[in-house]
Amino acid sequence: MKVKFWWDIRSGFFARMHAVHMAAENRKAGVFPDRSRWLPLAWLAVGALLSGCLGGPKPEPVASDGIAVLSSDDSSAFTGVEREIKKRYPHRVAIFNLNGNTVLSADMRKKIESPQLPVVVAIGLHAARAAQGLPGKKVIFCQVFNYEQENLVTPSMKGVAATPPVRDLFRAWKTLSPRLLKVGVITGGNLGSLIDEARTAAAAYRIDLIHVEARSDRETLYAFKQLAPKVQGLWLVPDNRVLSLEVIRDMMTYGMKQGQQMAVFNHELLGLGGLLSAESSYDDIAEKVLARVKQAQQYAGVPGEPVVPLSKANISINKVMAGRLNISIPPALRGMARAP
């Protein structure tokens, strides 16, 4: 109990320290820390104290501290997270890779099903699906965008958001373009929580978020062309179901020609006319994953919300596009400006 408490204290301390560190980073980058970011941390600390003093979910004895990290493939988005987890986690980390397969091999399954690895971290959708069927395992998934459609969330399986904090994106966007009032977003189905979060975040900056659901890439393009006259900007979310490279290019081209401000999910898209991009960082993901691992190790199932949001976003601004759109980059954001 004491250990648990201290672990919580330490986690809170680390979270706090991380927040302080990020704030310092932001200050260095010229971004003032948002007060709202301190609030969850404060509440987390308070919650931790309360939970330690007043009780809460009953802690379970931990069979082992070892974790299995299962990646969908060896792409950088997964190996980067994997590397950060391994770097941060002090105990045994067994690394597994599906190498593009969708199911576990028998050997891999046998190893993962070892009692020494009670918690499995699944990186990527395929890995999450594969881990979903592992009996008696607690699974923390990450780098999965449309987890709701896949019904990945169960009491023993929770995740970490794949997208950076939407609030950060809208804050930076509003700061960059104060006249921005209407933003459109086109996604596939079953992304209600993300859209709700985004709508709330947008509203906080007096931005009206118009959401359109599409079923295919051609619908996305069509919807974008229908939507374009009604909005000033488009938030392009990484929903692979309704996007194809061709449509992304067409949308970017069309948006640029129409003078649309495009917020994109990858800094490479700045080269196609994106105004700003918001990306998550591997360490942030790893940190959130390990926090959940710890929770999973201490309690039955995986406690907490289905998916925990990330805490920071790497914002980049295309100063060329900003100049073309007659947007002057405020001093606070100049550190993020770049010419793709």
Added chain:
Amino acid sequence: MPRDLTMTLAALTRWLSCFPKWRHLVPGMGDQSLVGRLLGIVLLGAVLVYLAVNVGLWWTSSRLIEQNLEKQASGWLAELDELGTPHYASGGQKHLASIDRRIRNFPEIAHIRYYDASGKNVLGEYGRAKDEDVPSLTPEQMAQLSLSAGDKNYIVGRSLLHGTYMRFIAPVRVKSIRSDGLLNFSLDGDRAENEKIIGYIDLSIDFGYYKEQLVRSMATGSLLIAALLLFALIFGRRLIRKALAPLTELQVPLARLAQGDINVHVVRAKDVEIAAISDALNATVRALKERDETLRTMAESDPLTGLVNRSYFMRELEKEVECAVHDKVDSAVYFIDLDQFKYINDTLGHAAGDKLLVRVAELLKSRVRSGDVVSRFGGDEFTVLARSVAPAGAVELAQAFNQIMRDMRLVEGDKTFSVNCSIGIAMIGAGQHTAAEVLSHADMACFAAKSHGRNRYQMYEESGESKRTMALDIGWFQHIKGVIEQDRFRLMYQPILNVADPAKECYEVLLRMPGPDGDLVLPSIFLPVAQRFGLMVEIDRWVIQRALHALADFRAGGRDITFTINLSGQSLEDMSLLSLVKDQLARHQLPAECVIFEITEQSAVRYMDKAQRLIQGLVDLGCRFALDDFGTGFSSFGYLKDLPVDFIKIDGSFVRNMARNAIDETMVMSIIQIARSLGKQTIAEFVQDEKTITLLRQSGVDFLQGYYVGVPSERLPVNLRVVAGAKKTAG
């Protein structure tokens, strides 16, 4: 029909006429012209090029249109793919009107159809032909499209609508990035995307629309090219005509030349090539003129005296007779025969005779007017045509002729001769007699003048004895003409015995004429008339043809036969006889040695200057000559030196009585001896008894002829009566 079009068609017709195969299709076309042929070749080439250009343009344009159409269709498919998205997006149907608006300005788009993923359900149809029955997609097409990818993401086919549509079918695809793909997003990534066909676009483009446009453009272009071609041809025609003008200008003089008109002159062209032709033509014309003049002179004149000859005189006489019919003006014909010519010829020689003839010709010429005609009619005979002269004037002129002859003195060496002449005058009345009759009148009058003592003139009188004689002659003349035309002359063959070799048969060909009553008439009756009326040449030609034909038949039986054929004095002047004999010998494949021509001593002397050429020509062929009636002339031996004769036929008057008359015997002996000394063989005719034969044999005669040897017969005798005797005697 517009005038221009008519002219164009006429020009085209002319050009078409240049093609030999088409000529029969174009009535009224003359011979080909060089200009026409050149233009024809140019036109043919131009038409071929025109057709090739049009076909090439059509083929190339069609291919280009098809290729462009395909490219265009590819663009259309891409655009329709986007425009048709509402069909595959929920709630987007209201935006489909944009398709109609978009294709409104593209009439070549016949129809557009959107299918769902099954290819069976039509989601939307557009285009002007959308109501037509378009076949649905087949599973094969869909299978093919599911495999298609890359640049050509469609299939092409001819639509069954009208056959002029091109049908393009393309799939409507959706793509999505692979799960987790966006977390590792890279613009340069080659990660495969999920792909799915959610429908099909069926596009038909009216190829006929383009074809119609193409046809219009090509028709316009073709017309333009044709017009340019026509212009080029017309211009080319003018150029060719201009270039060939010097050549075509030669047509008229050449045509005149071809028709015998040599009074043409070709203007020298500037072009070197054509100038050479002009020069050659002018040179040819000059040569023709010179030759023509020479020939004319030769044909119409007597080379010795320079006077016109018999044929020319006869033509002039015929003209005058015709004129007399119209003009009613009298003219006179004189027949002049020198009385002492033979004597001078015999005593002073041939050259003196010629000199006399030339002198007489000059005198006669000096006494007539320029329009009158003086001819050397033959031998020592002269004829004169005095135009527009009354009988009294004609008599005066005859007297003048007599006078100048009497006054003329011919000096030859130390001898001086005077010459007299007998003149017969015949007046040319209005349509009374033909030219031949008039000449015959003059001849008879001349004969009468001679009969009355020579050196005088005699006017032919259309009364009394002359008239009766004339009527008789004319009757014979017409009868002879009829016999010639009806081919009724008959040939008889009298044997000539070869004393040395009786087996060698020789026959004299004798002419017999059936009289008006059917009996055969002797030559002494009809030949003078024939001679007087100028029929001897014709009769001689008939005899030669028939005799050689018969000789060929006889020799075909294996007998070695030789014929002797008589030639008249008139025929000796006819050089065409040479070619006749040559042709007949060749035709019947006869050796020339088996033909001996007999000419009388008098004919030879009288026509000496002309006879020599013909005789020499026949001798050159291989024929031989016999001098007939030898011994009757004044200086017969003299001619043996000049004439290339092989045989001497001793006149029958000497042979007939030699058995009873010592002088005749001596004469015959002398002739035989002299002939032998000159290397010539002798023939004794009129052999009538055995004694004569004996004498002749003793004298060394070579051949015997006479009734005692054999009578004339139309069939050749099988055996000669004297053959055995001759052999016996010889033996």
